[in-house]
Amino acid sequence: FKLFKGRGKGGEEKMRLVVLGSGWGSMSLIRKLDLDTVDLTVISPRPYFFYTPLLAGSATGTVSQENICESVRKSIVRVPTGGIPQGGRYIQARAIDVDMKNKSVLCSVGSESQDMSVPYDKLVVAVGADSATYGIKGVKENAYPLKEVEHAVAIRSKLLSLFERASSLKTLTEHNKKPTQIDTEIDRLVHFVVVGGGPTGTELCGELSDFIQSDIANSFPDIAKRVKITMLEGLPRILSMFDENLASYAQSHLEERNVNIVTNVFVTDVGKTEAKLKTRDGKQNSISYGMLVWAAGITTRQLTRDLIKKIGPHKGQTSRRGLVVDESLRVVGCEDIYAIGDCAVSGLPPTAQVAQQQGKWLGRVLRQITTDAAQPDSSFRFSYHDKGKMAYIGGSEGIVEVKLPKNPPKIDYEFWRDLHAREPRFTGTPGFVVWRSVYFSMLLSARNRVYIGMDWLRTAFFGRDIVASPQPKRKNT
Amino acid sequence: FKLFKGRGKGGEEKMRLVVLGSGWGSMSLIRKLDLDTVDLTVISPRPYFFYTPLLAGSATGTVSQENICESVRKSIVRVPTGGIPQGGRYIQARAIDVDMKNKSVLCSVGSESQDMSVPYDKLVVAVGADSATYGIKGVKENAYPLKEVEHAVAIRSKLLSLFERASSLKTLTEHNKKPTQIDTEIDRLVHFVVVGGGPTGTELCGELSDFIQSDIANSFPDIAKRVKITMLEGLPRILSMFDENLASYAQSHLEERNVNIVTNVFVTDVGKTEAKLKTRDGKQNSISYGMLVWAAGITTRQLTRDLIKKIGPHKGQTSRRGLVVDESLRVVGCEDIYAIGDCAVSGLPPTAQVAQQQGKWLGRVLRQITTDAAQPDSSFRFSYHDKGKMAYIGGSEGIVEVKLPKNPPKIDYEFWRDLHAREPRFTGTPGFVVWRSVYFSMLLSARNRVYIGMDWLRTAFFGRDIVASPQPKRKNT
Structure with missing residues (x-):
């Protein structure tokens, strides 16, 4: 008896894709899939994705903490039409083990008696990383x-x-x-x-x-x-x-x-x-x-450490910083498992930009596999294009470092050569304008765009709230 | 040495007014004061006022929980101009005792060594009520x-x-x-x-x-x-x-x-x-x-019970439901202490409407005392005008019961008589429209109006969030 064995458009069985995590890698990947042709299950203890670049601002109330979040479930669950379930499945649980032989993920929802095992045909590990303490006391x-x-x-x-x-x-x-x-x-x-x-x-x-x-x-x-x-x-x-x-x-x-x-x-x-x-x-x-x-x-999460140990250094998992992946983002030493983002070791820095590009790329590859029945081979290679970096530094100022694509357009514009020679950088208010515009354009949903825009206006007109969001309480005050 | 002894406009000493609580009574009162002529201190463990009629909606996400709150501090603290402090003072603390002889309030901020005593000339008790358990197990x-x-x-x-x-x-x-x-x-x-x-x-x-x-x-x-x-x-x-x-x-x-x-x-x-x-x-x-x-x-709060006991039944505190007040909202059996809202017993129901009207009325009286040096006498009498009641019942429907003023206009309009004869009531969608309009008009600040309006639009266009507001956490996930 096979769980989740759905049927594709033409009646053939759908590929069961399990994605662990709800960060940049996972969300970018999901958005590239065709949910009609793949049987998707997302497993993550955190039911929402959030915009990491706005995290510092949310700590002081420049943007509201709820508005930088986006529900995973809302992104993938569709209302069944005519009784046929559509879209993906979300399980709020923590993946605690992967059975590579039987191809299933063991998830914990809190109480051990209700741990459940979710089978996969392809598994994507995108669990991110923890904040590192370096063992420093306190x-x-x-x-x-x-x-x-x-x-x-x-x-x-x-x-x-x-x-x-x-x-x-x-x-x-x-x-x-x-x-x-x-x-x-x-x-x-x-x-x-x-x-x-x-x-x-x-x-x-x-x-x-x-x-x-x-x-x-x-x-x-x-x-x-x-x-x-x-x-x-x-x-x-x-x-x-x-x-x-x-x-x-x-x-x-x-x-x-x-x-x-x-x-x-x-x-x-x-x-x-x-x-x-x-x-x-x-x-x-x-x-x-x-x-x-x-x-x-940052440091690796428990699941990542467990997987590294389980596969072992003799099969190529030699890094303590994460799961070593090949050029196609496949985890070295096992089959049908991919890793992206901060939990993957691919020679790239652990940034949102890398996770996002890896997620998008892998999503496209998986979509091709499921819709065109193409087989992933060595011709599928992920390559990273560093677009630069930015930071907000207060007082409506930012710093921005733009990296231009390595391959300039074929026509040899003078403008382009000029731009390349200068490696554009912005500081001060222009830096802030670029910072806000770029991150605003990266917001995925209309809802977040409207409400983060409103948050910025609120901060400008009414100032930030000086009362913390009320915390849940069951007792009388 | 007298703490908080400020000086009024003409150089005379300002009256020290201490208000306990941050609900409808307290906030309505504060808004009627002239903060230039009174030395105001608000003491409440809850640093915000909130719109009780929108509480049920905030429990499902129809409106955001932050947007129904309004900071007490922001309402009363003003930036000093020319070094002279203006506006009122807010202390986040719980009032635990009133020393009626020395006219001061003992407040707890958590650790006993830092309990502080705040002196008053006039004290307003507006601490509201607790949810009642009736001693039922569990x-x-x-x-x-x-x-x-x-x-x-x-x-x-x-x-x-x-x-x-x-x-x-x-x-x-x-x-x-x-x-x-x-x-x-x-x-x-x-x-x-x-x-x-x-x-x-x-x-x-x-x-x-x-x-x-x-x-x-x-x-x-x-x-x-x-x-x-x-x-x-x-x-x-x-x-x-x-x-x-x-x-x-x-x-x-x-x-x-x-x-x-x-x-x-x-x-x-x-x-x-x-x-x-x-x-x-x-x-x-x-x-x-x-x-x-x-x-x-609801039931009385600890402070209310303590005060009732302290003043005693022989001095007129004979109710277990709250502090008995006279027609001028003065607490019976002591001097210079007023009580309004759910903690006061005046023969009126414990509703937001009563608290609001009492707060407004008492605020106006106190303003007259401080600005015109008028003395409160028996000519100051609070009278309640019940405007009716409303409830939201789901599916964009509401029920509304309007009470008209007892004294009709002097000219005997036929329209007015007709209205009076019918005692207007609304159900269904008209009821909902009245419900929303009235409560929208009761929102005190521009900020809340804009953002609660936006919340209603969000719910209409994007639906409610299905992810709970992230809760504070210090540990890694």
Whole structure:
């Protein structure tokens, strides 16, 4: 008895495609499929895809956290017409094991008795990555990661409660005997430390400075001037993946906006209110804060680690950073399994752009296989075209590095040669305009476009909300 | 040394007004004050006011939970101009005691060492009420109350997770040996019980039926037909405060929309998945469900109970339902303390309309005291004008009961007499139009108007979200 064995248009059996994950790779892939010719099952504990470039903005309320999300189910489930189920199937579950011999995925929905096994003909692993702690003491317990929307929600909620707390204490100083002690506490509460000078950390600092200079200044006038933001980076400069001029532009811009940037420094221990630091030349130090955000890189997820071990180094899985894939994105050492995005090791950086291009490409290939019955062979090769990179740096400024296609148009336009010679870069307001336009055009659904556009207008006209989204509660207040 | 002793326009000391709470009473009062002539402090653990009539809609996503909220701080804090603080002060804290002799309020911000005492010249208690459990076993642990936005968030999140759960199980039945057992479980998961046939319970059932017939039908086509909604009411009919014809219209309308209404029944025990029931004539029964929502009335908050006890019955605090107030809304038995809204006992029902009118009236009186130095005497008397009541009942229908002012205009228009004779009532779509228009006009800020309007449009064009708002999380997924 074969589960999910559907029938294709012509009556032949449909290929059962199982996709693990709901990030850039997975969603880009799904959109390229023809759901009439493939039997699609998406398995992910997170029922929504979200726009990673808007994550930092959602942590301060520039965009609403709900509006950067897009339901996986809504993207693939179709209402049956005439009793015939159409579209794909979504299962909210965590994939915990892959049985490569019997070609099935074991999923957990929480209680073990209801674990279920979902069979596949082709499997795509697109589970992404976790935020890395590097085994540093206290990171898991005390730092706030910024990798998922839920993290952004936690950061925003903590941020606002710290301001409310500081404001209450300010009131207390007016009739307290130890004002100095309380003042020290207020300064600690409104000191925000961001660990990691990559794009995420940089964008968060930019967004934080916006939030403080406009909304906090309006609603917490006594507190706003006392806020401090510190960014810690282990390398000699921030944004090491960017061109040096752009990175140093970003650094001076952030410093002008009162972000204190410290490079060549490592965090060795994260406490509730204080972290221990060590500089590259061995000096030790400590820093106290109201909140410490951890945006210092990624690591593999449990499933990825399990699969690497299961296939084994003798079959080619020799990397600790993810599943080694060949030029067709097939996982080396097994059959009918593909990996894309941050969980795949293909010599490309773990970015949204790579995941998106891999997803699109693999989606097209799978579509050809299912609609034209073409067989994937070595002629199917993924090639990456780096379009450049961008980051928002606060105060309506951005930095943008554009990479042009390697193959210029055949006609030798002077304009094109000129453009190529300059390798276009944007900073400041033009950078911001490019940043917003590009990301706006990347939004997939009409709904998200309308509502993120509205969010930007709201922020411009009414300012950001200074009340955190109400959290679920079952008890009376 | 007197804390918060500000100075008024003419150099005289400003009156220190402390308001406890952030609901209809408190917000309506604050808006009537002249913040230049009064030294205002608002104390409430909830940093936002919210539109109670839209609460049921926010539990299913018709309107976004953030958009029905309005920041207290934003309403009262002004940016200082020329170094002089303006506007009011907001403290996020819970008032735990009132020292009537020294005229100060003790507030808790969480940790006892930082409890603070805030002095007042006049105090307004507007702390509202809690959801009542009537001491019934299991209500606190297992039922979902619907009184705060946080409750609506919890209900929506639970609702969506139940559908995802049922959908996963549906997949499981396709290759399971005990399909009947799993089918029973699915039916339990998508059975929603609403206890209480008042306006809240009725509106929730209406909203639930909308949500299921449109959004769930689209995104969970296999599950939607199996959903059941049951409303339980102890009285012989639902909406007992409404005109009987309107209530029976609402009942038939809801029944047509597959809401199963059971009257004359009491809940005696609420378990995780099953509740025990007893009918008015003594029969016992039980009912199983995925979620049980408790919308069965209100009770006093801890602070209110403490104050009643502190003042004592010998001084006139003889009610267990709240603080007895006189015709000027002064708390009987003490000085310079007022109570409004659900925590006050004045012979009026505990509704938003009463709280709002009391807040407006008291705000105007306090404004006169502070600006004109008028003294409140017995000539200040609050009188309530019942404008009628409304409820949304699903399927773009509403019921509306309009009460006309007791004193008709002096000129004896025939139109007016005619209107009075009919006591206007609306049901169906006209009722819905009136419901929406009235509540839209009650929204206080431009921001809320724009964004709730947008929410209604979103629901109409794109449907409701079927992904719950991401919840704060500090751990990796």
